[in-house]
Amino acid sequence: VYDYSKPADLHKDKLLDGLLATGFDEDSCLSRYQSFLYRKTAPHKPSPYLLSKLRNYEDLHRRCGPHTQSYNKTVEQLKSGHSTGSTDCQYVVWISYSGLGNRILTLASAFLYALLTNRVLLVDRGKDMEDLFCEPFPEKSWFLPLDFPITDQFNDFNHESPQCHGNMLKKNIINTSTESLPSYLYLHLVHDYQDHDKLFFCDGDQGILGKVPWLIMKTDNYFVPSLFLIPSFEHELSKLFPEKETVFHLLGRYLFHPSNHVWGLITRYYQAYLAKADERIGIQIRIFDTGTGPFQYVIDQILACTRKEKLLPEVDTQESVVTPADNPKLKAVLMTSLNSGYYENFRNMYWEHPTVTGDVVGVYQPSHEEFQQTEKKLHNRKAWAEMYLLSLTDMLVTSSWSTFGYVAQGLGGLKPWILMKPENQTAPDPPCRRAMSMEPCFHAPPFYDCKAKKGIDTGALVPHVRHCEDMSWGLKVV
Ligand code: GDP
Numbered sequence: 476v477y478d479y480s481k482p483a484d485l486h487k488d489k490l491l492d493g494l495l496a497t498g499f500d501e502d503s504c505l506s507r508y509q510s511f512l513y514r515k516t517a518p519h520k521p522s523p524y525l526l527s528k529l530r531n532y533e534d535l536h537r538r539c540g541p542h543t544q545s546y547n548k549t550v551e552q553l554k555s556g557h558s559t560g561s562t563d564c565q566y567v568v569w570i571s572y573s574g575l576g577n578r579i580l581t582l583a584s585a586f587l588y589a590l591l592t593n594r595v596l597l598v599d600r601g602k603d604m605e606d607l608f609c610e611p612f613p614e615k616s617w618f619l620p621l622d623f624p625i626t627d628q629f630n631d632f633n634h635e636s637p638q639c640h641g642n643m644l645k646k647n648i649i650n651t652s653t654e655s656l657p658s659y660l661y662l663h664l665v666h667d668y669q670d671h672d673k674l675f676f677c678d679g680d681q682g683i684l685g686k687v688p689w690l691i692m693k694t695d696n697y698f699v700p701s702l703f704l705i706p707s708f709e710h711e712l713s714k715l716f717p718e719k720e721t722v723f724h725l726l727g728r729y730l731f732h733p734s735n736h737v738w739g740l741i742t743r744y745y746q747a748y749l750a751k752a753d754e755r756i757g758i759q760i761r762i763f764d765t766g767t768g769p770f771q772y773v774i775d776q777i778l779a780c781t782r783k784e785k786l787l788p789e790v791d792t793q794e795s796v797v798t799p800a801d802n803p804k805l806k807a808v809l810m811t812s813l814n815s816g817y818y819e820n821f822r823n824m825y826w827e828h829p830t831v832t833g834d835v836v837g838v839y840q841p842s843h844e845e846f847q848q849t850e851k852k853l854h855n856r857k858a859w860a861e862m863y864l865l866s867l868t869d870m871l872v873t874s875s876w877s878t879f880g881y882v883a884q885g886l887g888g889l890k891p892w893i894l895m896k897p898e899n900q901t902a903p904d905p906p907c908r909r910a911m912s913m914e915p916c917f918h919a920p921p922f923y924d925c926k927a928k929k930g931i932d933t934g935a936l937v938p939h940v941r942h943c944e945d946m947s948w949g950l951k952v953v
Pocket of ligand 1: 575577811858876878
């Protein structure tokens with residue numbers, strides 16, 4: 476916990492440079508105004524334009540949120556089936572779908588889309604969203620009311636649903652000149668989406684969508700990079716985020732406040748194991764290979780990475796006596812993995828042998844859940860707590876392809892060292908690469924030129940949208 480002895484800075488820091496609104500009940504969500512105690516001062520400030528946009532959004536949400544007059548009216552339209560001209564308020568409904576890391580990234584994407592299109596974001600609570608997160612907007616809830624008419628269809632929506640935007644385009648039921656549009660459209664932005672679904676990322680189709688009061692979105696991807704390639708959003712995005720790589724970092728800190736029980740998991744762990752260290756190093760291990768680990772080639776890869784990048788001191792396997800150091804440091808390694816084998820290996824190594832620098836290394840792993848159990852409450856609480864704890868480290872090593880790691884790096888404002896994906900059970904050389912930016916990677920971007928109506932490399936159009944370090948076909952903002 477950082478010392479906050481200067482009261483003048485306290486208020487400013489507490490609101491994260493104005494990112495957070497005032498006026499919340501502090502006890503109902505301790506993390507909102509306590510998070511700054513666990514983080515170093517953020518070097519990435521929100522732009523004044525982003526701050527005004529957020530305050531305006533909060534007003535819109537107050538006016539259009541659940542059970543307001545405007546909400547009730549627009550729900551009536553939804554029931555009637557047809558969009559009858561303009562409505563006061565338009566909505567984007569985010570469907571709870573996929574693993575927790577994915578959900579955090581897609582929710583931030585949906586919120587940015589709502590900001591860009593003046594829509595109100597409403598969140599399907601799924602099994603556990605209420606249990607994991609505090610309300611981010613003042614006064615009116617972000618959760619979709621339980622009596623929303625079509626919630627029972629959310630699970631079944633797919634790219635062949637009759638209400639699916641892409642499917643309707645494909646069957647030419649709607650096009651850019653359609654007058655009478657439905658009152659809602661389902662947007663299928665899941666990794667298996669088809670060419671017509673991808674037209675979401677074209678200006679022409681944004682024009683159609685603009686006339687539909689309800690957009691119901693299902694996605695497992697951080698689609699922000701492709702929003703940067705839509706000409707009508709370009710100018711607004713550059714004003715909102717003069718420092719482009721801060722999109723998830725700032726929106727994430729604005730939106731995602733751990734609920735009180737998750738905050739308890741975070742703060743107790745931090746205080747018990749991490750607070751006293753001179754340096755905190757996070758290592759996130761997510762293995763997509765089949766078979767149960769630990770795998771020796773992964774252990775070798777992590778060691779090769781931390782050695783090459785000088786993230787951790789080496790051990791002296793010959794000497795068992797301590798080399799006295801002038802100013803020995805205490806380093807805490809926070810490891811996260813579904814498996815405990817990697818942690819045991821590292822912990823034993825630093826217990827059985829002295830380091831060549833004389834520094835002392837403690838290795839900690841909060842849980843080993845063995846496999847993904849998205850349906851379980853405590854499992855997801857721990858997953859969220861661990862992503863957050865990783866974001867509190869000073870240096871971070873992450874695994875390729877993992878949204879769990881992206882959330883940690885983004886919230887923490889950290890450019891991680893990414894462990895490159897092993898091929899045929901062998902660690903690649905170099906074992907890890909420093910990320911170009913702290914932004915998450917969009918794993919399934921479209922490769923389509925909306926104007927020329929042909930394929931194009933969307934990672935080569937502008938300097939700030941590039942292919943990802945860990946996935947050659949992915950896109951990220953840098
Ligand atoms: P991704 O699959 O790595 O992109 O990340 P997701 O968070 O979307 O899905 C992985 C899920 O597996 C997490 O949400 C957790 O439920 C679980 N999981 C994976 N790695 C860990 C870990 O290190 N710790 C914990 N507690 N859970 C994990």
